[in-house]
Amino acid sequence: xxxxxxxxxxxxxxxxxxxxxxxxxxxxxxxxxxxxxxxxxxxxxxxxxxxxxxxxxxxxxxxxxxxxxxxxxxxxxxxxxxxxxxxxxxxxxxxxxxxxxxxxxxxxxxxxxxxxxxxxxxxxxxxxxxxxxxxxxxxxxxxxxxxxxxxxxxxxxxxxxxxxxxxxxxxxxxxxxxxxxxxxxxxxxxxxxxxxxxxxxxxxxxxxxxxxxxxxxxxxxxxxxxxxxxxxxxxxxxxxxxxxxxxxxx
Ligand SMILES: C[S@@+](CC[C@H](N)C(=O)[O-])C[C@H]1O[C@@H](n2cnc3c(N)ncnc32)[C@H](O)[C@@H]1O
Numbered sequence: 001x002x003x004x005x006x007x008x009x010x011x012x013x014x015x016x017x018x019x020x021x022x023x024x025x026x027x028x029x030x031x032x033x034x035x036x037x038x039x040x041x042x043x044x045x046x047x048x049x050x051x052x053x054x055x056x057x058x059x060x061x062x063x064x065x066x067x068x069x070x071x072x073x074x075x076x077x078x079x080x081x082x083x084x085x086x087x088x089x090x091x092x093x094x095x096x097x098x099x100x101x102x103x104x105x106x107x108x109x110x111x112x113x114x115x116x117x118x119x120x121x122x123x124x125x126x127x128x129x130x131x132x133x134x135x136x137x138x139x140x141x142x143x144x145x146x147x148x149x150x151x152x153x154x155x156x157x158x159x160x161x162x163x164x165x166x167x168x169x170x171x172x173x174x175x176x177x178x179x180x181x182x183x184x185x186x187x188x189x190x191x192x193x194x195x196x197x198x199x200x201x202x203x204x205x206x207x208x209x210x211x212x213x214x215x216x217x218x219x220x221x222x223x224x225x226x227x228x229x230x231x232x233x234x235x236x237x238x239x240x241x242x243x244x245x246x247x248x249x250x
Contacts, residue, residue, distance in 0.1 A: 065149030160216035167247025
């Protein structure tokens with residue numbers, strides 16, 4: 001490689017590293033190539049097998065609540081045509097009233113930088129799952145993927161109902177579940193956390209999640225796995241259950 005070409009390449013990598021740092025903090029650890037790795041709050045790479053992704057080559061896939069885009073890019077890498085949904089403004093999040101920040105701001109910059117760095121074609125649509133319909137998103141999907149979103153919603157049942165209306169194949173849902181209420185699974189409980197500083201609303205038990213998914217209209221609802229999703233710094237973690245189900249939309 002001629003020296004000048006090598007210089008340009010090094011400059012581009014250094015430029016990308018700088019842009020990644022400017023957007024700190026990242027939610028996902030993403031390998032953007034050329035040795036550039038985002039320092040995300042969660043590194044999902046060791047957990048991918050726990051989600052039980054099906055064969056998606058040639059399939060139309062929806063990633064709900066994409067954030068920095070880890071799952072959207074992973075599904076695209078496996079051959080899917082991916083649409084991802086997320087909110088465009090901080091104020092659009094379902095804040096409990098006492099936690100709602102006074103300021104607003106845009107969301108999605110980290111996703112856009114990662115998309116550019118990866119040369120990805122994932123289409124990110126700024127739309128709440130509450131408003132997501134087949135008409136708005138160009139028809140139903142073969143796979144609807146939703147990771148760690150519903151605990152942050154005031155109305156997780158409406159979101160699940162919307163997903164049922166969009167899912168013509170499989171649903172993969174991964175959410176935090178309550179260990180504290182696990183011994184009382186027969187009451188279909190959920191912890192109320194609207195007063196916690198984490199902007200979570202509801203932490204159902206694993207059994208309750210299964211009933212909620214079925215209630216929203218999905219069939220063949222089953223627990224695929226459960227695991228403790230660790231923070232990057234390895235301290236603590238969040239217990240997650242992965243639910244698989246079949247949708248009948250379209
Ligand atoms: C905890 S992150 C999960 C990111 C990713 N899905 C994963 O599994 O790692 C939750 C994401 O859901 C998004 N979100 C919150 N409310 C939403 C809504 N009503 N519609 C769509 N996305 C939403 C947030 O903006 C955030 O990007």
